[in-house]
Amino acid sequence: MREVVVLGVGMTRFGKHPDKGLKELGTEAIWNAVEDANIPPKDIPIIYVANAMGQQLTELRGTIAQHVVSHAGFMGMPVINVENACSGGSTALRSCILEVASGNYDVAMAVGVEKMCIADTARSAAAMAFGTILGKFGFMFVGLYAMNLRRLMEKYGLTREHFAKVVVKNTKNGALNPYAQFRQPRTMEEILNSRVVSDPLTLLMCSTMADGGAAAIVTTRDKAAKYSSKTPITIAACELVSGTPTSADAVHVPIETRASRQAYEKAGVGPEDIDVVECHDAMAPAELLIYEELGLCGEGEAGRWIDEGKTEINGVVAVNPSGGLASKGHPVSATGLAQISEIVWQLRGEAGERQVPNAKIGMTENAGGWVMDDNAACAITILKK
Amino acid sequence: MREVVVLGVGMTRFGKHPDKGLKELGTEAIWNAVEDANIPPKDIPIIYVANAMGQQLTELRGTIAQHVVSHAGFMGMPVINVENACSGGSTALRSCILEVASGNYDVAMAVGVEKMCIADTARSAAAMAFGTILGKFGFMFVGLYAMNLRRLMEKYGLTREHFAKVVVKNTKNGALNPYAQFRQPRTMEEILNSRVVSDPLTLLMCSTMADGGAAAIVTTRDKAAKYSSKTPITIAACELVSGTPTSADAVHVPIETRASRQAYEKAGVGPEDIDVVECHDAMAPAELLIYEELGLCGEGEAGRWIDEGKTEINGVVAVNPSGGLASKGHPVSATGLAQISEIVWQLRGEAGERQVPNAKIGMTENAGGWVMDDNAACAITILKK
Known part of the structure; x- marks a missing residue:
């Protein structure tokens, strides 16, 4: 090939x-x-x-x-x-x-x-319903993300403040992105005090149509x-996978982990080689989950990572320098190629005020849909200068 | 490759x-x-x-x-x-x-x-509307086919009887196909006397949902x-093309012709080598148009071809031995692979009572959609034993 x-x-x-x-x-x-x-x-x-x-x-x-x-x-x-x-x-x-x-x-x-x-707007929301039994009862993506985040809170002691910090970082980045829907940096207070959508998620943590x-x-x-x-x-690498079933007796490997392992192997790089990531933070705090799933940080380290600013534009690995989905907005099928655009600009050194210094290898993580009990699809793309 | x-x-x-x-x-x-x-x-x-x-x-x-x-x-x-x-x-x-x-x-x-x-049923019909200005005025595929057929009538002297003969042939074939929606052979009289849907098309000439x-x-x-x-x-060969614009000053090459020329070239065969064809006769008489567009017969010869039985199962080239869309029914996205299934069975010699004798090379023609003033897509596949 x-x-x-x-x-x-x-x-x-x-x-x-x-x-x-x-x-x-x-x-x-x-x-x-x-x-x-x-x-x-x-x-x-x-x-x-x-x-x-x-x-x-x-x-x-x-x-x-x-x-x-x-x-x-x-x-x-x-x-x-x-x-x-x-x-x-x-x-x-x-x-x-x-x-x-x-x-x-x-x-x-x-x-x-x-x-x-x-x-x-209700028609747009309905159009994103799952097509599953759960969807019929009004169980939508925001609820799914909220449940996953609550699990993280209990398992690793993550707090609402950790989640808000992701949004602080991403809205700061998004303010520098002329293609973003929202260009206003947000403070911890604004984020935590905005309306609860599905606990622990507040309005400013969620991406928009x-x-x-x-x-x-x-x-x-x-x-x-x-x-x-x-x-x-x-x-x-550009690796696409679909979801797998979960069962009580087996360890379920997250779809992002499966896809990223394939991509790392194909690209001949590891998570430690990645300089910049655009990830699918349809709810911004899910970034923390994704740090682990992509192997950027070890298990339970995501909270420390956001506390220490490791995923800032000048951090160890810049995550969502574009502002991510919560700043950019999330026009479903366009999102993946917007992520690619951002990484291309970053690797070319054309990202202006939000440029990640010396970025040589970038990655996008783009997951979507829900079938049975996993995402329907996840694609990981690794780009090199 | x-x-x-x-x-x-x-x-x-x-x-x-x-x-x-x-x-x-x-x-x-x-x-x-x-x-x-x-x-x-x-x-x-x-x-x-x-x-x-x-x-x-x-x-x-x-x-x-x-x-x-x-x-x-x-x-x-x-x-x-x-x-x-x-x-x-x-x-x-x-x-x-x-x-x-x-x-x-x-x-x-x-x-x-x-x-x-x-x-x-009205919802199903609406779902197939074009998404074009014409569609808004209720102009649907049956009207489009009818206009094309009227053009053939004027240009080559084709008659309603020619159109009905296609349906006689295809319903005779479809009666032998256990996968077909309709398995009743129809007579000229039944076809010509069935309700007019869009002149010259009568009910029994049209495929169904x-x-x-x-x-x-x-x-x-x-x-x-x-x-x-x-x-x-x-x-x-499996060649896919999309439609092209028409203009008053230029000869418009039909999408089926463009796709089939590509396919013949890639497969290294000509229309004279084809033993069996499954074509997209969403309205059965359109088969006559397709004979020409695929180069099976020369310009203006389609009427003679159906009169002389050249496209019967035992003819020069068997067209729609499955019964075609009018017998089989037309579940939009499934149709192309049903055509492939039929040709595979024919080339393997597994088509039972509707077997085309000694079939070695087969073709499918699968066109769909409408954008501006041409089909949105047409795929031609050539299969060889």
Whole structure:
């Protein structure tokens, strides 16, 4: 298989875009990526588009990819719609990597786009319901995260203050990100005193619905040099797994752990080599859980890590320098490719005020959906300068 | 790239299954394919599932693939949801071929599944609306087909009788297919006298909504011998394209023609080499259009072809020996893999009473969706004994 690099990335600002639908959001992300890649559009021979909510929340009833890319001016080539809940963007990227790595095509474009901010917010919330028995009783993701966090509190003595510190860090980072939905740094007091959504989670700890699009164009190292003078970013691994059942008698390996172990092995690196991580903190405090699941810190060390600022932009490993989902907003299928965009900018040294010093290896963790008793999907991507 | 073969196929009967949802339909198709392939389930390391309507018509709100395959007992591996309207099944197959051809995996499974027969038929019909301006005015696929057929009538002198003859042939074939929704052969009189849906289309010329699932397992030739004593069926080409814009000044090459030319070139065969075709006759008379678009007959010859029985099971090239969509029913994302199943059975000599004599090379044509002024997607697959 050939080595694949990211040639260009692009995204829209995440947030409420009352004047833009899926086509407009997708087009903006696509053309930002095309411009960043400095590639003639005719050299893009295949496109994957991830979308999760369009059928339920917009007028488009299928082949949303084709509606979006034809609006952006792309027609005729193979166009494939993928969905994997919040992991959709990474899933589209994984497919593009395979197209190029295999030699099937020299270039491929992955797009993730979502329109969630509609007049009736309850419809958007319902569209994210699980499709499980639990979902019927109103048990949604925020409740699931809350239960996991309560477990952490009991097991490792983590406190609400630890959780709030994650949000302090991420909103500080997000304030420096022009693509973020929320750009106001928050204090411990504001976070802890905001309305409880599902104890221990308060409003400012939770990510929000957002409209947005993100895109990435991949190619081979040789071709990259032909198009762009920017540093090509090597995709060292992009591993996708689905959930596994739990049983009372067996140790359940978290989906993030399984995916990241595969990715570390494929990339030939370990967690200690990672300089910057964009992780799927749909509820910001879940970052602490993810530190462990990705092997960044040892068991029970997450609280100390956030206390000691190890995941700050200038820390041991910067986590969510973009501000994470709680600052950026979370337009389901666009999130994974926004994470990729951020890591590419960080590794190129283009992240401006939120630049992680000397970042050479970056990682994204992008999990989504819920089936039986685990996430439906998790994708881990490791990128190298 | 490695040569890829179909190891096993399976499907449910298409039709109304009031007692079965997506999970049950998908599971039945999956296990039929697993049994046909004689493969231990643990040797299937990646699964693609196509579904188009589930978000709108069932309780599942995303990651439908994971819901379906975990119900069938598959968890942990990469599971990817794809959608490409009526071409979804072929799109899932194309991805599986790439996984195996590239060496990424040795085995992959493609599944297409759809639940359309719900209490409120109007909801199912609305779910298939275009997402275009035209769709808002109630302009649906049946109208589009009718307009194309009227054009054929004026251009080549085709008559309603020609159209009815296609249905006579296909319902005769479908009567021999245990997987078909409708198994009653129809006479010219019945077809022409059935209710007009959109002139010149009468009720018996149109395919119906159906519930159903279909699956195919692909691998390499070497691996195939390890699992099964059945004839491995080589996938000589599986080409996917999207629609192109039309303009008054330019000749518009039909999407089926573009896709089939690519497929013929890749497979190293021509239309004259094809023994058996399963084509996407969502309205049965459209078969006549497709004869030309695939190059099976010359321009304006389709009427003579159906008059002379050239596409009967014992004809020059058997078209829709399964009965086609009008007999089988059309569960959107399952249709493409049902076409593949039929061609595999035909090439293996397992098609029973509807067996095409001495079939060595087969083709499927699977088109779907509507964007701007062309189909959103079309996939052509060429299979060889």
